[in-house]
Amino acid sequence: MVRRLDVKGADGVRLAAWDFTEPGAPASGPGVLLLHGLMGSASHWAPAAEWLAPRHRTIALDQRGHGASEKPTGPYTCEAYVADAAAVVEDLGIGPVTLVGHSMGALTAWRLAAERPDLVRALVICDMRPSALGAASQREWQDWFHHWPVPFPSLDAVHRWFGEDDPWVERPRPARGAFFAEVMAEHADGWRPVFDTSQMLTSREIWAREAHWDSLAQVACPTLVVRGLDGALGRAEAQEMVRVLPRGEYAEIPDAGHLLHYEHAEAWREVVEPFLNGVLAV
Numbered sequence: 001m002v003r004r005l006d007v008k009g010a011d012g013v014r015l016a017a018w019d020f021t022e023p024g025a026p027a028s029g030p031g032v033l034l035l036h037g038l039m040g041s042a043s044h045w046a047p048a049a050e051w052l053a054p055r056h057r058t059i060a061l062d063q064r065g066h067g068a069s070e071k072p073t074g075p076y077t078c079e080a081y082v083a084d085a086a087a088v089v090e091d092l093g094i095g096p097v098t099l100v101g102h103s104m105g106a107l108t109a110w111r112l113a114a115e116r117p118d119l120v121r122a123l124v125i126c127d128m129r130p131s132a133l134g135a136a137s138q139r140e141w142q143d144w145f146h147h148w149p150v151p152f153p154s155l156d157a158v159h160r161w162f163g164e165d166d167p168w169v170e171r172p173r174p175a176r177g178a179f180f181a182e183v184m185a186e187h188a189d190g191w192r193p194v195f196d197t198s199q200m201l202t203s204r205e206i207w208a209r210e211a212h213w214d215s216l217a218q219v220a221c222p223t224l225v226v227r228g229l230d231g232a233l234g235r236a237e238a239q240e241m242v243r244v245l246p247r248g249e250y251a252e253i254p255d256a257g258h259l260l261h262y263e264h265a266e267a268w269r270e271v272v273e274p275f276l277n278g279v280l281a282v
Contacts, residue, residue: 007091009064009084016068017088018042020049020058030121031057031094032276035085037103037128039193039200041067043182047265048100051273056098056280061088063105065199067183076203078210081108082115089119096121098280100272102261103128103232107207114218122279123223124272127231127258130212130241138201138208144168145197151190155181158191175263213244222247224275226268228256249275 005017021027032052034045042060052058062069064084065076074080085108089095098121101109106128113120147167152158163169163177184191223245227233229252242248251271256264 004068005059005092007088009069009087010080011072013064013072013084014070015064015084015088016042016062017092018060018062020046020053020060021056022053025054026057030096030098031059031092032098032100033085033089033094034058034060035099035101035105035109036060036063036066037101037105038203039066039183039195040102040105040179041183041194043067044102044179044262045100048261048269048272051269052276057094059088059092059094061085063108065203066195071196071199074199074202076199078107078111078206078212081203081206082111085109085112086116086119095119098122098124098276100124100126101128102126103258104203104206107212110219110223111212111215113221113223114215117220120221122221122276123219124275125223125225125241126261126268127227127233129207129233129237130216131237132211133208135209138204141204142201145201148197151187151192152184153190155184155191158184173257173263175259176257179259179262216241217244217246220246222249222275222279224249224251224272226251226253226260226271228253228258228260228264230255230257231260232258251275 003019007015009015042062045060049058065071089097099109106125113123158181159177162180163174164172185194225241227238242250253267261268
């Protein structure tokens with residue numbers, strides 16, 4: 001049974017963490033912390049938590065501005081996200097933790113590993129680039145948010161738009177529609193995202209305007225870089241990340257896009273589980 005844990009992050013921000021740990025697994029000591037990406041939620045890690053929870057204390061965090069966590073006016077900086085994650089690790093006593101992060105959550109994870117090596121045992125980076133994407137990409141996202149047909153009349157409409165009708169979708173992706181359906185809430189006028197899109201744009205400036213190669217090079221723990229062949233992280237850049245990392249490893253998932261852990265949960269497990277078994281057995 002999944003339990004909600006309320007934790008205070010940086011500046012007293014109220015964060016919702018979800019404990020997937022099953023009876024028989026260690027209830028204390030080093031664990032696994034799952035960090036979702038921009039616009040995501042802890043629930044997106046449910047397939048991964050299923051196979052992690054029987055053997056490890058498994059926690060998924062709704063980061064500030066996301067899911068059931070508090071949505072303050074700010075700050076939405078890399079420093080704030082990292083400080084929140086550190087507070088969760090310390091307050092729940094799960095360090096040194098294995099961090100598994102997707103997209104923005106991966107950046108938060110490796111920044112925490114670089115800045116607080118005492119808290120981190122191992123790291124999995126899922127489809128996140130350390131290179132700056134540029135101001136133009138921010139304008140594209142702002143325009144994309146502007147064209148969302150909110151409020152959506154139904155969850156079916158959410159599935160349809162994000163999985164088929166969204167101009168950013170090159171071919172039907174039902175999993176993408178399901179991904180966004182998980183972060184919608186019903187209101188009197190229809191279904192709206194649980195997050196504030198302006199806060200998401202502010203959060204995204206972390207990697208749109210800044211590169212993060214220097215912090216990546218400071219990660220001393222074993223690290224697996226995973227990419228989908230159709231994802232945001234290209235092969236050359238991913239392999240350069242592995243070269244920069246002192247203890248980096250590389251894996252890729254065919255036919256997977258940016259939502260590799262969600263859309264191809266079994267294939268993702270096949271490449272991640274052997275790495276985790278190795279580092280968690282030591």
